[in-house]
Amino acid sequence: MKATAEKIRQEMAKVLHLNIDAIKDEYPLKTLVAESFLLIELVIELQDTFDIIISQDELPKIETVANLIEMIISKSK
Amino acid sequence: MEAMKITESERWLLSFYRVSEINGAQFFGRLAKNMKDKKIQYDLTKHFADESQHAWLWTKCLGDLNMDPINVMESYQDQYVAAVGLPTNMMEVLAITQVFERRVIGQYGVHRGLKDINPYVAATLDLIMEDEKWHIEWITQSLKEMETKFTKEVVISTLKKYHEADQAVYEKTLKEHGEHLKELMDKKAFKAW
Ligand SMILES: [Fe+2]
Ligand SMILES: [Fe+2]
Numbered sequence: 001m002k003a004t005a006e007k008i009r010q011e012m013a014k015v016l017h018l019n020i021d022a023i024k025d026e027y028p029l030k031t032l033v034a035e036s037f038l039l040i041e042l043v044i045e046l047q048d049t050f051d052i053i054i055s056q057d058e059l060p061k062i063e064t065v066a067n068l069i070e071m072i073i074s075k076s077k
Numbered sequence: 078m079e080a081m082k083i084t085e086s087e088r089w090l091l092s093f094y095r096v097s098e099i100n101g102a103q104f105f106g107r108l109a110k111n112m113k114d115k116k117i118q119y120d121l122t123k124h125f126a127d128e129s130q131h132a133w134l135w136t137k138c139l140g141d142l143n144m145d146p147i148n149v150m151e152s153y154q155d156q157y158v159a160a161v162g163l164p165t166n167m168m169e170v171l172a173i174t175q176v177f178e179r180r181v182i183g184q185y186g187v188h189r190g191l192k193d194i195n196p197y198v199a200a201t202l203d204l205i206m207e208d209e210k211w212h213i214e215w216i217t218q219s220l221k222e223m224e225t226k227f228t229k230e231v232v233i234s235t236l237k238k239y240h241e242a243d244q245a246v247y248e249k250t251l252k253e254h255g256e257h258l259k260e261l262m263d264k265k266a267f268k269a270w
Contacts, residue, residue: 040163041107047166048113053227056165 003050003076008069011049015042025066032065050076081195083142086257090188091198092147093254095135097181100152102128108170117167120215127208138201153177156249161242168223169235175216176239180247182209 001007013020016033023032033039043054046068052075062068083091105125112118139146157173164170188194189202224232251258 036158036163037104037107040165043165044108044167044170045111054165055231056162056169059162059165 001050001076003052003072005069005073008046008050008072011046012042012065015045023065025064025069027065029062029065029068046072052076081142081197083144083195083198087195087198088139088142088144089147089149089254089257091135091139093149093152093257094185095132095139095146096149097152097154098128098132098135100154101177102132104154114167117219120219124212124215127212131205131208134201134204138197141197142195153180153246153250156246157242160246160249161239166227168220168227168232171216171220171223172232172235173239175213175220176236176243178209178212178216180243182206182213185209 009020009023012018012023016023016038018032029039033042043059046052047054050072052072054071054075058071062071102125105121105128109118109121109125112121136146154177157177161173164173185202185206189199189206194202220232220236
């Protein structure tokens with residue numbers, strides 16, 4: 001699936017059981033997903049959905065929701 | 078079988094194994110819930126079921142020896158996460174699991190080799206080791222298949238990274254919980270393989 005900010009947010013809301021409005025661009029990912037394993041579940045699910053690869057080394061680069069969305073869009077063809 | 082006594086150190090070790098099996102089960106269980114790759118999901122679910130069963134077998138083994146498990150707070154996996162962080166994609170999950178499973182098999186093998194091993198512990202290890210062979214097999218196979226998507230170089234370098242972390246974690250564990258393992262290692266009571 002080709003990634004758009006809207007689709008990514010929808011997917012995030014689904015995995016995190018949150019309302020889509022609760023996923024704000026400026027939110028630090030670690031605040032939104034406090035439990036580290038849930039973060040991994042989320043990242044794996046997003047990779048599955050948008051057919052991309054995010055490696056462990058790239059994770060520190062993702063600080064906010066906006067960073068995550070940008071990275072997925074840039075990797076998604 | 079007569080319930081021969083085991084030492085407090087061995088009780089601690091069996092409790093540590095038990096917690097590590099539970100953590101393994103929880104990790105695979107969570108990942109297996111939703112997956113696109115149905116072949117991996119199938120094997121991962123079986124792997125989850127096996128590790129749950131192993132946790133039960135250690136609990137039962139301690140029970141048969143009239144002992145309760147000691148509440149061990151930190152598992153081997155926790156130390157992995159502290160050393161290298163959580164894996165981020167399925168290839169990394171499988172790579173870290175392969176390294177971990179090899180470590181477990183090595184440790185269980187050493188334990189099984191004790192000359193005066195308690196028969197309940199021996200029987201439990203034999204049951205678990207049967208499953209462990211398949212764990213290594215399916216993961217090795219799946220990692221091979223992932224080379225297409227991730228490239229062989231990346232798979233190899235990821236394995237190497239986790240191998241190094243595993244070595245460091247094992248040395249740390251020996252340092253911190255040495256007294257429990259030392260008894261096992263120092264006995265020089267291993268059967269000739
Ligand atoms: Fe196991
Ligand atoms: Fe295993």
